Amino acid sequence: xYYYEDCRRLKISDLKKLGCLTYGQHGTMPxxxxxxxxxxxxxxxxxxxxxxxxxxxxxxxxxxDPRKYQIDLITMPSNLGRGVIWYFRCHxxxxxxxxxxxxxxxxxxxSGLKNTIYSIQNYSKKSRQLYKYFGGLDSVDNAEKKIYAxxxxxxxNGQQTKWYKKSMKYLKQLKNSxxxxxxxxx
Numbered sequence: 001x002y003y004y005e006d007c008r009r010l011k012i013s014d015l016k017k018l019g020c021l022t023y024g025q026h027g028t029m030p031x032x033x034x035x036x037x038x039x040x041x042x043x044x045x046x047x048x049x050x051x052x053x054x055x056x057x058x059x060x061x062x063x064x065d066p067r068k069y070q071i072d073l074i075t076m077p078s079n080l081g082r083g084v085i086w087y088f089r090c091h092x093x094x095x096x097x098x099x100x101x102x103x104x105x106x107x108x109x110x111s112g113l114k115n116t117i118y119s120i121q122n123y124s125k126k127s128r129q130l131y132k133y134f135g136g137l138d139s140v141d142n143a144e145k146k147i148y149a150x151x152x153x154x155x156x157n158g159q160q161t162k163w164y165k166k167s168m169k170y171l172k173q174l175k176n177s178x179x180x181x182x183x184x185x186x
Contacts, residue, residue, distance in 0.1 A: 013099075020047055021049060029044070057071075069091060071100070074086070
């Protein structure tokens with residue numbers, strides 16, 4: 001079982017930040033992943049950004065095996081009427097996406113990955129609800145800070161908001177579970 005969060009990703013947004021997605025762009029660009037300051041992975045991206053057939057070619061080594069394959073880039077007009085939106089076309093599934101995940105040695109659309117889930121899918125229903133409201137906060141203190149933050153709205157027209165009621169309910173559950181956990185640890 002793999003988690004999407006643990007997979008290396010190739011993102012359109014990263015290519016845009018590096019200035020790679022402009023027509024007429026040709027060349028090779030290294031993409032490096034680091035962990036704790038150490039290089040953990042490196043690939044070369046060969047750019048062929050033409051108006052007729054934009055594409056990139058990925059070249060890297062995975063588990064000692066050299067890999068080199070093409071990924072087509074597709075553009076669609078923005079719904080705002082300004083510019084275009086870039087997408088990868090997965091060479092395995094043919095689906096359009098804005099990020100590809102490295103699994104089994106290839107960068108693929110997430111539907112092409114086998115035995116891969118988001119880590120939150122392993123949580124219980126109650127834990128997912130708590131995560132939804134508190135974004136994975138690890139303590140009651142942090143949860144209270146979110147509820148009583150400067151711009152949170154506990155009341156509207158003199159009545160408690162639905163968000164505030166639900167948040168207080170889950171805060172109570174979080175406090176109960178934290179108390180229960182501290183009793184078990186003692």
